[in-house]
Amino acid sequence: MYGHLSQDTQVGVPVAVVWDVYRGLELGRLVDKLLPDVLGRVQVLEGDGGVGTIIKLTLPPGSPGSGYMIERFTKVDDENRVKETELIEGGYKDLGLDLFRVRLEILEKDSESSIIRSSIEYEVDDKLAEVASHVSIKPLEIMAEAIGKHLSEKKTTH
Numbered sequence: 001m002y003g004h005l006s007q008d009t010q011v012g013v014p015v016a017v018v019w020d021v022y023r024g025l026e027l028g029r030l031v032d033k034l035l036p037d038v039l040g041r042v043q044v045l046e047g048d049g050g051v052g053t054i055i056k057l058t059l060p061p062g063s064p065g066s067g068y069m070i071e072r073f074t075k076v077d078d079e080n081r082v083k084e085t086e087l088i089e090g091g092y093k094d095l096g097l098d099l100f101r102v103r104l105e106i107l108e109k110d111s112e113s114s115i116i117r118s119s120i121e122y123e124v125d126d127k128l129a130e131v132a133s134h135v136s137i138k139p140l141e142i143m144a145e146a147i148g149k150h151l152s153e154k155k156t157t158h
Helices: 015-022 026-034 126-132 137-158
Strands: 002-011 041-045 052-057 068-077 082-090 098-109 111-122
Touching: 002 098, 002 137, 015 098, 015 111, 015 137, 026 041, 026 137, 068 111, 111 126, 111 137
Parallel strands: none
Antiparallel strands: 002 111, 041 052, 052 068, 068 082, 082 098, 098 111
16 A cells, blocks of 8 residues: 655745755754654764765654654755655554655745645555554644744844
C-alpha cells in the first residue's frame, strides 16, 4: 500500500531566507531550539548537510515506534529548493513501513512571502494497513509554522 500526505504552509518571509534554513543543518538546530518538546532533539551523525547526511531525531515521549528516527538526506536541490530525506531506522520503520520519505519544497509566493510544502510518501505491506493510519503530516506542519514565525520575527528585529 502506497500513501501520500501533503501540507502547504504560507510564511511571510522571502523564499531564499526560508531555503537557507531548510536546505542544510540549520533546520535541525532550530527544531532543537524552538520545538524540543514537540518534535524532539536533532543530532547529526554524519555529514555536513548535503546529500548523504545522516541525522538522528530523538522523539518526545508518546511518539510512535521506538522513540527515535534516523534519516538520510537523499536530495538537496538548490535550484528547485527541494530537500528529501528517507527514514533508515527507528520510528515508522519499526512499525513496519517499507518506505518513509519526507519532501520539503520551498515555493515563492511573492517577493516577501513563500510556501513551505511538506510531503510524506510511504509504503507498507497491505497486511499492515492499520500502521498507515498513524502516519501524520502534523509534525511537519508544526515545524513549518514555527520556522516561519521565527524567521518573520527575526526579520522584523533587523
